[in-house]
Each structure stands twice: as C-alpha cells, then as structure tokens.
Amino acid sequence: MIKLFRFLGPYRWAVAAVMALILMQSLSELYLPTLMADIINDGVVKGDIPYIWKIGGFMLAVTAVGTVVSIAASYLSSRVAAGFGRDVRSKTFRHVENFSLQEFDKIGTASLITRTTNDITQVQQVLIMMMRLMVAAPMMCVGGLIMAISKDSHLSLVFVGAIPILALTIFLIASKGIPYFRVMQKKIDKLNLVLREGLTGIRVIRSFNRFEHETVRFADANGDLTQTAIKVNQIMAFMMPMMMLILNFSSIAIIWFGGLRVSSGHMQVGDLMAFLQYAMQIMFSLLMVSMMFVMVPRASASAVRVNEVLNTVPVIEEKRKDGAAKSDSRSVRGLVEFDNVSFRYPGAENPAISGISFQASPGEVTAIIGGTGSGKSTLISLVPRFYDIEEGAVRIDGTDIRELSIEQLRSQIGLVPQKALLFTGTVSDNIRYGKTDATDAEVKRASETAQASEFIEDLPERYEAPISQGGSNLSGGQKQRLSIARALVRKPQIYLFDDSFSALDFKTDAKLRAALKGETTEATVIIVAQRVSTVMDADRILVLDEGRIVGNGNHRELMASCDVYREIVSSQLSEEEIA
Known part of the structure; x- marks a missing residue:
C-alpha cells in the first residue's frame, strides 16, 4: 500500500x-x-x-x-x-x-x-x-x-x-x-x-x-x-x-x-x-x-x-531509439505486407495462424475468407498491433510496425470491428469518434457512403439523435453502418473491415461496397467476410484454412485452383449464380 x-x-x-x-x-x-x-x-x-x-x-x-x-x-x-x-x-x-x-x-x-x-x-x-x-x-x-x-x-x-x-x-x-x-x-x-x-x-x-x-x-x-x-x-x-x-x-x-x-x-x-x-x-x-x-x-x-x-508492463512496447522510423503523412501509401507471420494466443498449444505471407497494396481490395476458426480476425488484429506476432514481420510501406509508435501506426488505420460498438452520445458524436474535428459535411458524406444516412434522416433529431449505451436503441445493421461511417470519416491510408457487413442485407451490402470504391481509391482495403458475395469483386482473395493460406488470387482464379474456396462458394451460391 x-x-x-x-x-x-x-x-x-x-x-x-x-x-x-x-x-x-x-x-x-x-x-x-x-x-x-x-x-x-x-x-x-x-x-x-x-x-x-x-x-x-x-x-x-x-x-x-x-x-x-x-x-x-x-x-x-x-x-x-x-x-x-x-x-x-x-x-x-x-x-x-x-x-x-x-x-x-x-x-x-x-x-x-x-x-x-x-x-x-x-x-x-x-x-x-x-x-x-x-x-x-x-x-x-x-x-x-x-x-x-x-x-x-x-x-x-x-x-x-x-x-x-x-x-x-x-x-x-x-x-x-x-x-x-x-x-x-x-x-x-x-x-x-x-x-x-x-x-x-x-x-x-x-x-x-x-x-x-x-x-x-x-x-x-x-x-x-x-x-x-x-x-x-x-x-x-x-x-x-x-x-x-x-x-x-x-x-x-x-x-x-x-x-x-x-x-x-x-x-x-x-x-x-x-x-x-x-x-x-x-x-x-x-x-x-x-x-x-x-x-x-x-x-x-x-x-x-x-x-x-x-506494475503490469504491456507485452506490446513501443521501441524508442535513434533511427526509429519517422512518419510523414504525405509519404504514407499504406502498403501492408505480411512476411512469414505466425502467432499463437497465450497458453495455446497450436498457433492461430502460421506462415502467412501476402501484400495488400493501395488502391486494391484484399479480401480474406475462410471457415470459422481459420484465423481471419486474428490476422486482422495483428495489423494495429492488438497482439504482437511470434515469428515473421508485418510491415507498412516497408517499415516493421514494431518500429512505429502505437499512435503513429494506428493513426493510419480505420478499423471496423466484428462487433459494432457504439458509445453513449449522439449519432454525430459516434461518427466523429473517428475524427474529432470532422466538419458536418464530412460526417454527412461518411454516413452517406456507409449507407447510414437513410435511417439517420428518418430519426426525429437526425444527426443529434441520442445513442444509448452500446447502441442498444439501434438494429445490428444500423450499428454496423455507423461503425463503418466512423472509420470512413477518418480517411486513413488503411481500412480494415472485420466481417463488418454481416448484419447488412444483400442490397445494402452491394450499394455500400460500390460506394466504398469511390472513397478508397488511394487506400489499402482489407476485408474479412463470411459471405462470398462480399468478396467476389475483390482484387485479391486470400483463403484461410486452419491458420494457413490455401488460396491466393481473384474469384475466377480461385474457382479454378482452390478446393476450399470452391466448397465455400458452392455452400452459399446456386449453380446459376456461380455460373
């Protein structure tokens, strides 16, 4: 004491x-x-x-x-x-x-x-x-x-x-x-x-x-x-x-x-x-x-x-030493590279992911799909350093993320988590959580891109409508769209969508992805999804199975070369849709 x-x-x-x-x-x-x-x-x-x-x-x-x-x-x-x-x-x-x-x-x-x-x-x-x-x-x-x-x-x-x-x-x-x-x-x-x-x-x-x-x-x-x-x-x-x-x-x-x-x-x-x-x-x-x-x-x-x-020292420590990478927002492109990355949760016998190597380039959409427990969300959580990797390296623009300060790293990232979490306040407060000094025009534009303006305009107080704790006064799809708007208003170099479209109907999902293309032309976009329809149009699709990449390519290439991907597609789409 x-x-x-x-x-x-x-x-x-x-x-x-x-x-x-x-x-x-x-x-x-x-x-x-x-x-x-x-x-x-x-x-x-x-x-x-x-x-x-x-x-x-x-x-x-x-x-x-x-x-x-x-x-x-x-x-x-x-x-x-x-x-x-x-x-x-x-x-x-x-x-x-x-x-x-x-x-x-x-x-x-x-x-x-x-x-x-x-x-x-x-x-x-x-x-x-x-x-x-x-x-x-x-x-x-x-x-x-x-x-x-x-x-x-x-x-x-x-x-x-x-x-x-x-x-x-x-x-x-x-x-x-x-x-x-x-x-x-x-x-x-x-x-x-x-x-x-x-x-x-x-x-x-x-x-x-x-x-x-x-x-x-x-x-x-x-x-x-x-x-x-x-x-x-x-x-x-x-x-x-x-x-x-x-x-x-x-x-x-x-x-x-x-x-x-x-x-x-x-x-x-x-x-x-x-x-x-x-x-x-x-x-x-x-x-x-x-x-x-x-x-x-x-x-x-x-x-x-x-x-x-x-006295608990966080496992993830920032390196402070001469020669550490300096960040210049004008030179940041957002190229994400995984180089033979392996990771296991504390106390786990087997690694959650192992030997993961790929590149996600600016201007491209990289999608990750796989069965439950294949390591999709784990992979996403390594980019903002929620956990530190066991082997290999994760790099942004050629710099190991462990050489960047936490603030420097995460300022480049717009994350939409798997579970949409909102805070008490108003609709605009929650969108501005991604960028505190966002103007009303920026807030409105982000909500329109996220297909959230439709229900926001129907609320009695619109953008000043109150949000209860955890967003319990909104539906799952509405919470997801506000979470996406929160990431969009930040205008980061890297977007991480962790199964962020699961609560959306197919029509809204398609409209949102189409709107995203216009907003993320110069950014790196990584999407984790369960639905094939969400990832079919991606520039690159990574197929995970038991923590390893078993397929890498676009939809057409994977249909020809990856059994796991074909199984996922056939379980979700009819023969007419596949054709």
Whole structure:
C-alpha cells in the first residue's frame, strides 16, 4: 500500500497541515484532564468558585480550539483522500488503455473494473483514517502514559498488565481476519463478472429463457461473497467486546487501587479522576489502532491488486531509439505486407495462424475468407498491433510496425470491428469518434457512403439523435453502418473491415461496397467476410484454412485452383449464380 502513496506527492503540504492540526487536537485533549484535576483539587475541594470559573472558561477555550482544528483536519484529510483516489483512478485508467488484448485476457475486464472502483475506494477510505489516526493514536497513547505517570507512577503499573493483554488480543483477532479480506476482493471480482455477463447478455438470457440458470449463478456468487463477509465480520466482531472488557477491567483496577492511594493520602481525588481520563485516552487510542487493523488489511489487499495493474508492463512496447522510423503523412501509401507471420494466443498449444505471407497494396481490395476458426480476425488484429506476432514481420510501406509508435501506426488505420460498438452520445458524436474535428459535411458524406444516412434522416433529431449505451436503441445493421461511417470519416491510408457487413442485407451490402470504391481509391482495403458475395469483386482473395493460406488470387482464379474456396462458394451460391 505504501507504493500507492507515491501519488500523495502533490498533496504533501496538505498532509503536513493535517498532521499539524491533529497534533494540536491531541495536545488539547491531553491538556483537558489536567485542567479538570486542577478544578477539583484547587477549586471544588477548597470551595474557590472564581477559580472554578476561571479554569472552566479556559477548558471551554481549549475545547473550542480542539473542535476547530478537528473540523479543519477532517476537511483537509477528506480533500486529500478524494484527490488521491481521483489521481490513482486516472492513472490506472490511462495505464489500462495502453494494455494489449493479452493483458485484458490475463486480468479480465470484470477484475479491472473492480480494481479501478472498489479497490481504490478501499485505499481511499483507509487513507482518511490513517491521516487522522496515525498521528492521533500514538500521540494520545504516549502522551496519555506520560501524563498518567506524572499524576501517579505507582498506579501506572495497572497499564503494565492491561496494555500487553490488549495488544495480544488485537494481534490474535487481526491475524485470523486478514486472510479473508484478500479472499473477499477476489469474490467481488467473481460477483462483478457474473453480474456484468447477466446484464450485457440479457437478450440472450431472455431468448433462451435462462432466468433460473442466471439467478442460480448470481445467487451462488453472491452467497459465496456473503458467507466470506459474515465469517470475517464474525471474527472482527470479537474486537470491540474484548476491547471494552479489558477497558472496563482496567477502569475497575484504577478506581480500586486509586481509591486506596487517595485514602492513604498519596493521591488527590482530582488526580485520580484525571488519571482515569488518561487511562481512557490510552485505551481508546489502542482501540483506534484496532480499527486500523480492521481496515488496513483489506485496503492493503486492494492496494496489492491496484499495484498489480499499475506494475503490469504491456507485452506490446513501443521501441524508442535513434533511427526509429519517422512518419510523414504525405509519404504514407499504406502498403501492408505480411512476411512469414505466425502467432499463437497465450497458453495455446497450436498457433492461430502460421506462415502467412501476402501484400495488400493501395488502391486494391484484399479480401480474406475462410471457415470459422481459420484465423481471419486474428490476422486482422495483428495489423494495429492488438497482439504482437511470434515469428515473421508485418510491415507498412516497408517499415516493421514494431518500429512505429502505437499512435503513429494506428493513426493510419480505420478499423471496423466484428462487433459494432457504439458509445453513449449522439449519432454525430459516434461518427466523429473517428475524427474529432470532422466538419458536418464530412460526417454527412461518411454516413452517406456507409449507407447510414437513410435511417439517420428518418430519426426525429437526425444527426443529434441520442445513442444509448452500446447502441442498444439501434438494429445490428444500423450499428454496423455507423461503425463503418466512423472509420470512413477518418480517411486513413488503411481500412480494415472485420466481417463488418454481416448484419447488412444483400442490397445494402452491394450499394455500400460500390460506394466504398469511390472513397478508397488511394487506400489499402482489407476485408474479412463470411459471405462470398462480399468478396467476389475483390482484387485479391486470400483463403484461410486452419491458420494457413490455401488460396491466393481473384474469384475466377480461385474457382479454378482452390478446393476450399470452391466448397465455400458452392455452400452459399446456386449453380446459376456461380455460373
């Protein structure tokens, strides 16, 4: 957890101010019992009313100062903790944005959400407590001991028995509870995962009538977390009763032995009452420490999880060295070359693709077709470096993409993913996601080319029509067309269409591909598709089978030379259409 506190750098003066204010508050609280003893010894016993008023007024002033500094300390510590939480969340989010898909696969999206929200909140809450207590508790404990000994050193022997018992109790209870806090965070991850799947997949759940199954899954994850929470709370629940028991027995001992010393004339009544107050302060300072033992272990487990994310080095690293390729947008042509490329997913026995070699040239449409699991989408994902290849090289204009910065590489690419994903906002916001400074004319032109203007014009607010989360208020085909418009407005050198026409009817598909030709005359276009009708007109068609290229040519050439391609064509088209 200490590693995370490096983010407190901008707040060091505010933290120092909190420490100073807490110190003043502790001093005021330590001074009050002595003033009370003076009132009893020199005012009440002697009947000196003016002295009682005088010291009583001074006590009120000390209390007022203590209250003001306590409020100021609470305000400052809350601001520091809130700022700290904001900074850590921002840093974590920015770091996660640099992750390759491999890191997402390893940690998991649900876990990343939990770590960025729940875990950081746990650390934030403990930070407030630590700033308030890590000065106050030691100050009250040590100061209380010093003041108690100054009142009566013999009676202070009571602490010799009480404090070790108290410390041992805290240690035993905390050592039993700490392991459960780590387990709880993992079970929160599991619950988050089940809940996220249940909400995002609600349409599938309803269509297959799997409510009962999902209810059981959620109940199991929720019950598992609940049982762990109950167990740890049962353990920690012993803390307070045990503390109060030791505290009350200590009070009985102080009053008993203190009464004997008062009766023998070795101690005054006011000093005994002050001693009892200092004993309470000492015990409550240890009680505050016990509260830290409840919160810190859980926050520590959370901090480890957050640090694990922050310390994760993305597998895909940008090379920064002299002589790295420089990009000039005027000279970029967009020639994509795969040279004997092989890739396997982490932990997989067999490569997803192997020995892939081809060129996709500017002004040409290169289509990739193949059966399910043949490696089409995998191949596409290697161009923007979502994953790094295992062997070979992927080049753009003769430069290995690993020699380009991520920003430099991806600024040349317009990707339309297999799953059309839209963001909350308006239609124009989603199209401008590809180019933030796109003009209204550019947005309209991109939507017309993508055949999206037809349905956009029918919306009540047209380009300002709202899009709900994930585009759930649009059909699959409408989402795909907006995704295509988002890539087109970018006007990149390389277009990657990953099965981006699957939700379109044949008529719209044909119109869109015809419109694309006019917009992409100087760009490299790579299309992954399942439908033969989508790829038939491509300049070059690559046929994949089990991760390897088994056919390379245009439609006519492949019909004559590639058995796999002929099988795909015959499964989709009638003999008349083939002819």
